Amino acid sequence: MEILKQATSVNAELLTLSGLRSPSEGKLGVVKKGALADLLLVGGDPIADIKRIEDPAKNFVLIMKNGAIYKNAVA
Secondary structure, rough: HHHHHHHHHHHHHHHHHHHOOOOOEEOOOOOOOOOOEEEEEEEOOOOOHHHHHHHHHHEEEEEOOOOOEEEOOOO
């Protein structure tokens, strides 16, 4: 779980600390109104089975980048 946090929300926190040099405008690392929307929904629990992220075509059920949905297989 710690590795997933470091690759996602911790990096967002670090980018936020860069202030004016931040490559992104808006809130990072949160899921709420007004925040940048980059989301991956994994089918199953990647903490229990990290191998679920090895095959995104099979196991990523939703992919969203900048608020645009690129894949939606949510059942």
